[in-house]
Amino acid sequence: MLFNSYAFIFFFLPVTLLVFFQLGKASGKLAAGWLAASSLFFYGWWSPAYVALLVVSVLFNYGMGLAIVRAGAPADARRRKRLLVFAVAVDLAVLGYYKYANFFLDSVNTALGTSASLGAIILPLGISFFTFTQIAYLADAYQGKAREYSFVHYGLFVTYFPHLIAGPILHHREMMPQFALPETYRPDYGNLAAGLTIFVIGLFKKVVIADGVAGYVAPVFDAPQAGQVLTFLEAWCGALAYTFQLYFDFSGYSDMAVGLSLLFGIRLPINFHSPYQAANIIEFWRRWHMTLSRFLRDYLYFPLGGNRKGPARRYVNLMTTMLLGGLWHGAGWTFVVWGGLHGAYLVVNHAWRALRERLGHDLKRSTAWGRAAGCAVTFIAVVIGWVVFRAESLDAAAAILRAMAGLNGLVVPDVWLAKWGGFGEWLAQHGVAFDATPALARTGVVHWIWILLLIVWFAPNTQQIMAASRPALGVPPESAAARWQWRPAAASAAVIAAMALAVIVNLNRHSEFLYFQF
Amino acid sequence: MSARAYVWVVLALCAVFLVPVAGLNLMLMANSLRADKNRLASDWQQATRGVTYAPPISQNRPFKTLRLNDRIAEVNTIVFGSSTTMGITGDAFPPPLRNYNFAQSGNSLRAVIGEAEYIVERWGGRVTLLVIPLDWALGFVYEPGEPVHAELSPEAVLRDAAAAHPSLRAQLAEALSLPRLKILAGIARDLLKAPATGAAFRQVFLEPAGPEYRCADGTPARDFDVVYRGMCNGFRHDGSATFADQKRLDAGRAQTSLAVALSGGGQYALALKKGGGQLAPVLLDRIARLARSIEGQGGAVLLLLPPLMPGMEEGLARTEHSGALLRATKDALESWSARERIALLDAGRSERYGCVAAEFIDPHHALPECYRKVFSRFFRDYPGRATASAR
Numbered sequence: 001m002l003f004n005s006y007a008f009i010f011f012f013l014p015v016t017l018l019v020f021f022q023l024g025k026a027s028g029k030l031a032a033g034w035l036a037a038s039s040l041f042f043y044g045w046w047s048p049a050y051v052a053l054l055v056v057s058v059l060f061n062y063g064m065g066l067a068i069v070r071a072g073a074p075a076d077a078r079r080r081k082r083l084l085v086f087a088v089a090v091d092l093a094v095l096g097y098y099k100y101a102n103f104f105l106d107s108v109n110t111a112l113g114t115s116a117s118l119g120a121i122i123l124p125l126g127i128s129f130f131t132f133t134q135i136a137y138l139a140d141a142y143q144g145k146a147r148e149y150s151f152v153h154y155g156l157f158v159t160y161f162p163h164l165i166a167g168p169i170l171h172h173r174e175m176m177p178q179f180a181l182p183e184t185y186r187p188d189y190g191n192l193a194a195g196l197t198i199f200v201i202g203l204f205k206k207v208v209i210a211d212g213v214a215g216y217v218a219p220v221f222d223a224p225q226a227g228q229v230l231t232f233l234e235a236w237c238g239a240l241a242y243t244f245q246l247y248f249d250f251s252g253y254s255d256m257a258v259g260l261s262l263l264f265g266i267r268l269p270i271n272f273h274s275p276y277q278a279a280n281i282i283e284f285w286r287r288w289h290m291t292l293s294r295f296l297r298d299y300l301y302f303p304l305g306g307n308r309k310g311p312a313r314r315y316v317n318l319m320t321t322m323l324l325g326g327l328w329h330g331a332g333w334t335f336v337v338w339g340g341l342h343g344a345y346l347v348v349n350h351a352w353r354a355l356r357e358r359l360g361h362d363l364k365r366s367t368a369w370g371r372a373a374g375c376a377v378t379f380i381a382v383v384i385g386w387v388v389f390r391a392e393s394l395d396a397a398a399a400i401l402r403a404m405a406g407l408n409g410l411v412v413p414d415v416w417l418a419k420w421g422g423f424g425e426w427l428a429q430h431g432v433a434f435d436a437t438p439a440l441a442r443t444g445v446v447h448w449i450w451i452l453l454l455i456v457w458f459a460p461n462t463q464q465i466m467a468a469s470r471p472a473l474g475v476p477p478e479s480a481a482a483r484w485q486w487r488p489a490a491a492s493a494a495v496i497a498a499m500a501l502a503v504i505v506n507l508n509r510h511s512e513f514l515y516f517q518f
Numbered sequence: 519m520s521a522r523a524y525v526w527v528v529l530a531l532c533a534v535f536l537v538p539v540a541g542l543n544l545m546l547m548a549n550s551l552r553a554d555k556n557r558l559a560s561d562w563q564q565a566t567r568g569v570t571y572a573p574p575i576s577q578n579r580p581f582k583t584l585r586l587n588d589r590i591a592e593v594n595t596i597v598f599g600s601s602t603t604m605g606i607t608g609d610a611f612p613p614p615l616r617n618y619n620f621a622q623s624g625n626s627l628r629a630v631i632g633e634a635e636y637i638v639e640r641w642g643g644r645v646t647l648l649v650i651p652l653d654w655a656l657g658f659v660y661e662p663g664e665p666v667h668a669e670l671s672p673e674a675v676l677r678d679a680a681a682a683h684p685s686l687r688a689q690l691a692e693a694l695s696l697p698r699l700k701i702l703a704g705i706a707r708d709l710l711k712a713p714a715t716g717a718a719f720r721q722v723f724l725e726p727a728g729p730e731y732r733c734a735d736g737t738p739a740r741d742f743d744v745v746y747r748g749m750c751n752g753f754r755h756d757g758s759a760t761f762a763d764q765k766r767l768d769a770g771r772a773q774t775s776l777a778v779a780l781s782g783g784g785q786y787a788l789a790l791k792k793g794g795g796q797l798a799p800v801l802l803d804r805i806a807r808l809a810r811s812i813e814g815q816g817g818a819v820l821l822l823l824p825p826l827m828p829g830m831e832e833g834l835a836r837t838e839h840s841g842a843l844l845r846a847t848k849d850a851l852e853s854w855s856a857r858e859r860i861a862l863l864d865a866g867r868s869e870r871y872g873c874v875a876a877e878f879i880d881p882h883h884a885l886p887e888c889y890r891k892v893f894s895r896f897f898r899d900y901p902g903r904a905t906a907s908a909r
Contacts, residue, residue: 006691193521196528418777437782488524497531504536508695 001045003199003256004207004507012042016161017263024185031185033152035264039161043125050124054159057094061087061134062154068141069148084142088135095131098123103331126165128328130158132295137172139299146172153179160266162257166250168271168291174473175266184265193488194469195262200496201462202255203503210249211506213452216241216445221390223439224399231411234439235403241445242390243383244452247276250289255462258472269294270463270472276382276456279366279374281345282353284382290474296325311354318350319343329389334397338389345381375457413437460484536694543693543702545723546744550574553680558726559742560584563753568730568738569760571752575743578753579622580679583670585757586620590641593618598630599651600658601759602824606649607886608756610893615647619757627651627658631665631804634819638812640670646817650805651824652862654847655786655882660793665804701745708747722747733760758886764879767827772875779830779881782839786830786881791839795846797854806858820861823851825868825884825892827875832867861900865892 001008016038024031044051064087071080096104098121105116137157140146149157149172157175158164178184220238223230230238254271261268275288285293301321307314319340326339353363366374384401391397402408410433417424417434428434463475465486486492519527550573559572559581572581586596595617597606603621611617620633627650634648652659669675684692692698705722712718721728728741733750741747751762767775778784809819834840848864855862865871873888884892 006687006694189521189525193524196525200528414781415774415778418774435782488519488521490519490527493519493524493527494531497528497535500528500532501535504532504694505696505699508691 001042003253003260004203004503006507007045008042009504009507012038013260013263020264021185021187028179028182028185029150029152032156032179035161036152036156036159039156039159039164042161043159043164046125047122053094053124053127054130057091057130057134058155058158060090061138061158062151065134065137065141065146065154066148068138069146080142084138087138091131091135091138095127097121098127100327100331107333129167129169130164132169132328133158133171136169136295136299140172149176160261162260162264163268166253166257167289168254168257168269169295170268170291171294174269178266186265188265190469191262191265194466194471194486195259195264197486197492197496198259198262198462198466198471199256200259200500200503201465202252202257202259204499205248205252205255207503207506209452210245210247210252213241213245213248213445213448216442216448217245217390219439220400221392221396224396225392228439229408230400230403230439231408231435231437232403232406233410233412234437235400235408237440237445237449239383239387239400239404240449240453243276243386244448244456246386246390247272247456248452251461258462262471267471267473269474272461273463273476274456274461276379277375278378279371280378281342281349281381284378285342285346292325292328296321300324311350315347315350318346322346333394334388334391337394337397338385341385341388345385409433411435411437413440539699539702540690540693542723543698544689546698546702546705547689547693549723549726550744551683552726553676553683555726555742556580556584556676556679559740560588562727562740562742563755564588566730566738566740567755568740569733569750569752569754570740570742573743573745575746575752575763576623577682579625580675582620582622582753582757583675584672585753586618586670587672589618589757590644592616594645595647595649596620596634596637596645597649597757598625598634599649599822599824600625600653600656602653602656602882602884603649603651603822604753604759605761605883605885606889606893607754607758610886610890611647612894612897617649617756619753619759621651621757621759626656626661626666627653627798627801628661628663628665629668631801631808632668633670634808635665635804636668636670638808638815638817642812642815642817646812646815647820648808648812648817649820649822651822652851653824653882654793654844654851655789655824655826657789657793659797659801659847659851660789661801662798664800705744761879761883761885764883766885767875767878767880769875772827772878775881776827776829776833776875779827780833780837782837786834787837787840790834790843790847793843793847795843795850797847797850802854806860809858809860818861820863821851821855823848823862823864823866824882825865825871825873825888827878827881827884828867828869828873830881832869863892863896868892871895 001012003009016035020031020035020038023034040051040054043054064083068080068083068087071083101118102121105118109115137146137154153176154172156179157170157172160170160175163170217238220230220234221242223234223238251272258268258270269291271290273287273290275284278284278287301317304317304320305313306317320343322339322343323336324339326335326337326342329335329338356363384404387400387404388394388397391400412427412432412434414434414437417428420427424434463472465484467475468485468487556572559570562568563570563585571578593616595611595615597603597617597619599621601621601623604619606617606619606621608617608619625633630650634650637645637648654660709715709718709722722744726742728747730738730740731748733739737750737754739750739752741751746752746763749762750760753759765771779786781787805819805821812819831844835844848866852862852864868877868884868888871888871891873884873891877885877888879885
């Protein structure tokens with residue numbers, strides 16, 4: 001079931017919410033059980049067959065976690081380790097089969113000229129998310145950081161529908177205490193008001209903005225495979241359109257998750273914090289898909305040694321983490337290269353900072369111009385990365401990047417010549433080339449781009465607007481301008497109702513979220 | 519404002535807007551999608567020879583098929599195709615040709631061949647001229663696959679229409695959609711302007727059709743749809759479309775439309791590119807077989823390359839992206855039709871027939887004035903080519 005569907009908005013959500021609070025009056029456990037059962041129904045709406053996989057995964061990991069926690073005596077250290085290795089190996093094997101088996105076979109076939117096949121394997125929705133969530137739990141159980149939880153709470157922690165399919169990646173330390181609080185199961189109008197507002201903002205980002213700009217992306221990214229040679233403007237417009245589509249799609253989903261969860265009185269961790277305002281790539285990864293960054297840092301980068309074993313090892317660890325992070329996003333070489341590219345960006349960024357420190361620069365001080373320049377460079381680097389991320393193949397990515405570098409020339413769409421009238425003719429007479437730009441047939445993308453650039457660079461994000469109601473966990477301690485602060489008021493109610501209506505009348509073109517595939 | 523009041527105000531504002539919108543749109547759809555609308559509209563046209571259609575206007579196959587069955591006894595010429603050829607009126611054909619325009623929205627060449635085969639098989643002795651468009655501009659001549667079998671009996675078409683009735687869930691989703699909202703807003707505006715709002719409301723929401731009225735040329739009209747009321751929109755008695763909901767190209771729009779039509783990313787360039795200039799052989803074979811079949815019964819097939827706005831085909835022929843593909847398509851069609859000895863009327867360069875941009879609503883939809891010029895020239899230059907067999 002999609003958050004941006006009539007079935008979810010008008011049926012699933014109201015029913016689940018009403019029954020949850022009714023049951024909460026009698027028993028918190030009962031309400032939590034209802035929420036977990038509803039979450040399975042939500043998951044099963046897509047494919048009932050894969051509910052069994054999810055349930056087995058929950059049972060297996062709960063059992064293994066329990067076994068690891070109970071084998072707590074120092075004498076049992078080896079047994080605990082064996083249990084951990086076994087459980088993580090099984091999780092990774094399942095993930096590997098569903099997500100990477102065909103990629104691996106295709107790569108082997110390409111290298112050896114063979115034609116081995118496993119047939120089509122359907123990727124269960126959200127498998128990366130619920131696998132990582134549970135691996136973190138197992139690792140913490142091994143390190144003594146997780147204790148014995150109730151099965152109902154554990155099941156809810158993994159299956160909780162706001163995060164189940166596309167994150168945020170939850171941590172048991174953040175969630176279990178909330179499930180244990182009696183007030184979670186009592187309706188709180190403060191939470192309901194803030195949750196409703198955030199959910200509507202997220203829906204608006206997805207349905208109106210991300211889906212609105214999406215139509216401009218495919219013609220550009222499909223062009224190389226259709227044998228079309230892209231020009232400078234076509235390539236940049238397509239790359240920027242995708243940059244915004246991905247951000248508003250995924251951050252919209254994350255807002256919806258945070259808002260929905262808040263309706264149930266449960267706070268999720270923040271997942272986006274204006275990433276395109278980052279002044280360097282290190283900051284970007286502290287603002288983009290923050291729960292994945294946290295997971296990779298805590299359960300991959302730190303165990304690899306982090307920055308504790310010298311700069312060279314640190315760079316190797318960074319690169320390894322980002323390569324695997326890239327692979328997590330999808331089974332394809334474009335994702336691996338994208339991860340490697342960001343690994344390289346991070347290495348350069350850390351090396352640059354080390355150099356500046358050696359030269360005696362104060363890294364904490366920055367000028368407005370310096371920050372603006374850093375923001376622009378970071379943004380361009382990220383856009384280049386998204387081209388590789390979205391492209392169908394590395395060849396297609398290279399073709400688009402060549403066009404973005406201006407190697408195929410600067411051509412203005414010929415439809416603009418007629419639209420611009422005298423100005424267009426003047427430009428044509430002065431050497432500006434007007435010609436066919438098939439991938440830019442709908443030139444309205446230009447307006448989308450400048451408007452969305454202003455929003456991502458200068459507007460406060462949802463968490464900043466909603467800061468007064470503390471809607472999410474881990475929001476950086478900085479305040480938005482007071483005039484952007486949300487408060488329950490007639491004007492804000494009217495704005496949110498208008499946004500909700502704009503979403504609802506556009507819902508019948510509903511599309512899936514980009515991050516479902518990861 | 520308290521958080522509690524805020525939640526209820528947001529929900530109430532949404533409900534105040536959505537409940538009436540959903541309710542009224544469901545009423546409109548229930549009225550529009552009444553199972554008997556096609557029959558009612560068709561019977562009314564048969565009785566009055568007026569202008570009408572059964573909603574929705576984009577799904578006109580049931581209505582057109584009922585009309586065909588009603589008219590088949592009195593016509594001897596059938597025009598096929600999609601909306602491109604809906605501008606062909608009965609007076610474009612000289613006597614003794616009596617035409618019914620059976621063109622339907624979005625009807626591909628594959629569908630047309632199936633319909634033509636049905637008609638030849640069922641009414642071959644009666645129908646003597648089949649006008650079949652070869653619409654490369656929409657890519658129909660390149661489409662792979664066998665022609666679609668057609669069943670054009672009233673019972674079959676009404677059965678198909680009933681089976682296509684959307685579910686309540688689909689209707690509810692549609693009722694809340696932006697296009698439906700815009701239609702409802704337009705109706706609300708009209709109702710508020712109506713002298714008797716209550717009666718107008720009843721008519722739009724509860725009655726199958728509006729009152730009968732007259733078009734500018736005196737033809738009677740009746741609206742069975744809830745949109746385009748009083749505009750004389752729909753199909754004439756001869757099956758041609760009035761296109762009353764569309765605007766003619768004026769000088770400014772014509773220039774922009776031509777620029778867009780000639781661009782490498784435009785729909786025509788993409789249609790040519792997708793087809794690669796390679797006509798679908800199976801479609802040509804079936805048309806040739808159809809021509810032989812109707813010739814055996816004393817009839818003929820007239821192939822039509824529909825008129826395009828002045829300057830468009832010539833402009834496309836000069837472009838690097840489409841010129842070669844267009845030439846390949848037209849050369850192949852000409853040599854094939856000559857080989858099969860089937861008449862081919864190439865009206866693509868409509869300016870040669872004296873058509874002007876104002877006789878188009880977009881680059882490939884010509885209005886009756888242009889089609890009249892095209893057919894009058896054809897029948898003047900080749901008087902016996904297609905009419906000889908007409909009784």
